[in-house]
Amino acid sequence: MSNDIYTIKKLLNTKNGTFTYYSLAEMQLQGFDIERLPFSIRILLENVLRNFDDFAVTRENIETLLNWQPKSTGKDIPFKPARVLMQDFTGVPAVVDIASLRAEVTRKGKNPDTINPLIPVDLVIDHSVQVDYFGTEYAYDRNMEMEYKRNRERYQFLKWAQKSFSNFNVVPPGMGICHQVNLEYLSKGVLERNGEIFPDTLVGTDSHTPMVNGIGVIGWGVGGIEAEAAILGQPVYFIMPEVIGLKLTGRIPLGSTATDMVLTIAEVLRKYGVVGKFVEVFGSGLDYLTVPDRATIGNMSPEFGCTVTYFPIDDKTLEYMRATNRPEEQVKLVEDYCKANMLWRTNNENITYTDIIELDLSTIEPTVSGPKRPQDKILLKDFKPKFIDLLHSSFGRTYVKPQEQLTRWYSEGGSALPIDHKTDMQPDTKIEGKMEDGMKTVAITQGHEQFILSDGSVVIAAITSCTNTSNPYVMIGAGLVARKAREHGLDVMPWVKTSLAPGSKVVTDYLIKADLLDDFEAMKFHIVGYGCTTCIGNSGPLPPSIAKAIEENEIVAASVLSGNRNFEARIHPQIKMNFLMSPMLVVAYAIAGRVDIDLINEPISYDPNQQPVYLKDIWPSDDEIRSIMQGVLSPTHYAQSYDTIFDGNEIWQELKIPAEKNYVWDEKSTYIKEAPFFKDLPEEPQPLKNIDHAYVLLDLGDSITTDHISPAGSYGENSAAGLYLRNRGVEKADFNSYGSRRGHDEVMVRGTFANVRIKNKLADKEGGYTKFLPTGEEMSVFDASVKYKEAKIPLIVLAGKEYGSGSSRDWAAKGTFLLGIKAVLAESYERIHRSNLVGMGVLPMQYLEGQNAQSLGLSGKEQFTINGLSDDIKPLQELEIIATDSDGHMKKFRVIARLDSQIEIEYYKNEGILQYVLRRFLKKS
Incomplete structure (x- = not known):
């Protein structure tokens, strides 16, 4: 069956040659009102038209986008990014997972070479350098030495992956930050593959991926779990977004900067409320904003709460591409394609937005x-x-x-x-x-x-x-x-x-x-x-x-x-x-x-x-x-820096790596360990069943971020992770950061919910502590989770508004799962973390409007039974919860299961997105 169901595949003749493309202009001629659609929605529409296969991408998905409404319909749409961007903190566990999938495929007698990235992946090592030395000329060299000393094993693993996986490139340490490298070098604006051209799109395993929106590229941050699925050919699914138009007028006044502008926008958009929405920028003020200015705004999309802050391609985009040494033929291709396919910014303001927020840039003050x-x-x-x-x-x-x-x-x-x-x-x-x-x-x-x-x-x-x-x-x-x-x-x-x-x-x-x-x-x-x-x-x-x-x-x-x-x-x-x-x-x-x-x-x-x-x-x-x-x-500077970007320094070049296609796991390693999620995975998932008599591991308030949940930064020798490493013979001086140990689940699970500033209402002191409720004994969150596991007691988390806001950290979800937490009940969620919980087989639940733990009189010390979980569960279905206190008094109330689509239900049934992908692969091979 042809995937060109609207017969819109056309030829574009350019100075670079003739290419095929899916024409939105042709859709307009057929009577579809493409002109009213925001540019960001047009790019999503092109994506489903080109990737239609009547399975992962259906006719209904196309019609949903063609009939985009300013107010969300709650319908689910797929997105197949053209590429994936990673940084090393999130990249290492992703590569560990893919290597672990290879290991499980081998155990089941299949060919490990078939587990490979299906789209290009660029991993930039930028999150590991620490400021040990400062204020001196030797600071850079000493910090680089320390970086390699701490992370040699991780870097060898990534270099192995670069050699063993196809479609996988690694930018070595000391070259730059992934988002700036993406903006200045990796992004093309328009891509060409096999004679077909289409918009450059991506997802990234870092929440600040929308920085690339400043150069006219649609991209946003996802959890490492979702990114891994995209790498293996799965679409990223999300609810059709509302699009808020941010109308900029005027110019930034003398004495103020783009930083002052973006901090002002952060306040404005947070007050309005754009969580889970797209923001698209238009207005005469854009004529005075360079791509770096625009990228400054796009970068802070997660701080606004939105998915993207998109800037359509225009003359300023081409100007920046030329200034950053993009080939002239590439720049011309971007211009020709965007102008031919209704993706070029004009001052036509007939686009329909969900709402419009106006900001006069001339009012910006130092901030x-x-x-x-x-x-x-x-x-x-x-x-x-x-x-x-x-x-x-x-x-x-x-x-x-x-x-x-x-x-x-x-x-x-x-x-x-x-x-x-x-x-x-x-x-x-x-x-x-x-x-x-x-x-x-x-x-x-x-x-x-x-x-x-x-x-x-x-x-x-x-x-x-x-x-x-x-x-x-x-x-x-x-x-x-x-x-x-x-x-x-x-x-x-x-x-x-x-x-x-x-x-x-x-x-x-x-x-x-x-x-x-x-x-x-x-x-x-x-x-x-x-x-x-x-x-x-x-x-x-x-x-x-x-x-x-x-x-x-x-x-x-x-x-x-x-x-x-x-x-x-x-x-x-x-x-x-x-x-x-x-x-x-x-x-x-x-x-x-x-x-x-x-x-x-x-x-x-x-x-x-x-x-x-x-x-x-x-x-x-x-x-x-x-x-x-x-x-x-000068473009010369960009050429000098990026012509050798993949080479690395002498230390990188001399790193020795194994030749095997399957990674050889070292049992003594405290950095890299086979992921526990796929070992001996049954070929069919177990039927869904209710969660009975669960205890609360943490009772939390509002604005709990992934910085509170996910292991990050340094940790003490008497912490659960510190004690584990000391027992493995690791000296405190060699602890390194949690981020550097993301490839080792035993370390990371001990650092989950261990933030020194987290406030658990069940504990008397601040930090990663809780009470083991059967005895009332206070201990670390990890130690309590072990005791609950030994007693075969399931766990839940109670939380308030904006649960999981912050960086897109897969370990916030992975650690939650490994602690034995079966469900989270919150007033609202940050988009990426809710998705990641589903991707790890943890059930996100949401109070009904106007309800929370306080209004329902929950102390957090009850036992919770969650009814209504079965294989015929529907998206956003209501569940019944029975909370029983120590005196036997019961409270019954209803919540929403935040399984937002049928595909998320499938992920949850399979105990995770990668388990779902692996089972599908095993059935096909």
Whole structure:
């Protein structure tokens, strides 16, 4: 049967040759109103038209998209991406799973070579570099050495995969951040395969994949589980999205940046509510936004809560493609195809959107966001009073001006305080703690230097994350702030850990050409690596004296970073306030050393002659920034960086890898282990049955993120994971991060729900603790789960609104499953995590509208029986729950099973999406 059921396959004659394509313009001629459809919906429509097979993609799917309605119909649609993007944290467990599928196929007597990626996969190693060394010329080399020392086994595994799997490329460490590499190099705009052309589309195993929306490519973040299924030929299924039109007018004013714009948009869209929706940008303001500006917005889609923030292809797109060294024939192909196929942006505003939100860019003001959510916008001019309010409301401390602290310190016999700002990390460190009117203050004598650390001190200042390092305007702007500060004789404060982590080597090239790297380094912003670093939580340890002072005196220290994430305990477990801002402001706050300063009206610091220097004195003009950009940005830089992107350094090239097609699992490894999900999988799934007499493992509140659930960052030697590794002979110095051990389920399950800031209502103390309810004994979540398993008691989780928001982490779902949790009951879910729970065979349930644990009078100490689970369950079916307390009193209520489609029901029946794929493969072969 022909898959061209509407007879719309046409020929496009270009200078590059003649190609076939599925013509949306022909659909318009046939009477379908394609013009009213948002561009993002047109791309989804083209995708189902081209991939129609009447099985995975049906006629009903096509008709659903053709009849797209502004208000969601709740109907399910498939999406077959053209490629998959991975980073190493999420990529390693995905490759472990695929290698484990090969192992199970071999055990069942089938050919392991048949398990291969069916579409191209690019994995960029960018999440493992940690800022151990900073503020020196040798920082980059030392951090790279440490990265390979910690991760050699993982890198050997990935290099093996690159050789053993077809359609699988690995970008070695030290080359850049996956989203910036995707934007600058991997994305083509339009793809050609076997004489057919179609839009470049992808899914990525990182929630910030929508950064690529800025170059006109549809792509979004999915869990590693969904990505693995896509790699193996399964469509990604999701509910037909509503599309919110974001109408931009005006221009960003002088003094404001794209970072200020995106933090403003984050607040606006979060307040409106765009979770699970598409956002599509239009309006005259787009004419003034470059692709890096657009990508800055697209990058933070998960912070808005939407699936994508799409920017249709236009002249600005082509301009960027040429500037980044895309071949001219590719650029012309993009233009010809998009103009022929109704995918070229025009100022025609006849498109129908679900709703329209307008933003006048000329109203954007300098902005920061925090202290623990990206959408918590604070205008720079209000930052100081907001900090004072937060200090009191969140920590019960009364603010005292730093000048008064110093005066009191002097009058009470404190040591003479800093004149010299040079950092001298000598071991003879003395720390004296004081409390001034409820505000914590500590005097530190460090070598020959003395200074005061107090609430509001900036201890980390990081220019990090693809959000901003992909944007030359703000990076060059930050370099100019450093240059002007240097010219005024300023320096960063000695307690600030500074770092510069570009998203690609192109950034280094143009900073060197502009002679700005020297200025960064003069402010101690030396390059520490090419990776996510601080933004992903790899900020490394604080200097010992700073760490000790914070820990012993409960200092409310702050970080400032140009990233996209500032959730609790993410940046550093000792830092309680984290603020997002432009790279330019990161440099400014590193110089000020504090966040409780009015940068608009107060001096940022004093020069050597004690003359005040203000932010306006070191802030560059728009003309200065653009003049340098014009002089240093060149396609040549992109060619130099990306011509050798897959080569890696000498250490990578010398890594020895096994030759076998099946990976040889090392039982002694604490990094790589065969996944337990597929071993000896029965060829038919068991019938669905009710969940009887389950206990609650965790009773949680609102806004529980995957940073709370998934193992991330560092961990202590007395944690469940730490004890496991110590018993395996691993020294604490070699623990590495959870992210680096994502290929080992025994480590990861012990770190699930182990975040030091998680608040479980069943436990008396903060962190990854719970009560084993049959005895009331408090213990770690992992230890309790073991006792429940021994007693053969199923488990559930209770939660509030926005459960699972944050990064698309497969281990948030995998760890949940391995703890023995059969179901989660929440008020609402983040899109990716709900899907991942289904993909692991965990049942997501949702309270009926207006109900929650409090309204139903649930304590979390009841036993729960969930009725209504059977093989004939329907999408979004209601289930009955009976909650029985210790006195035998029962509460009955109904919930919605968030199995949103028939295919999700099939995944749930099979105990997971990969089990479903494996069983289908075994039946065919």
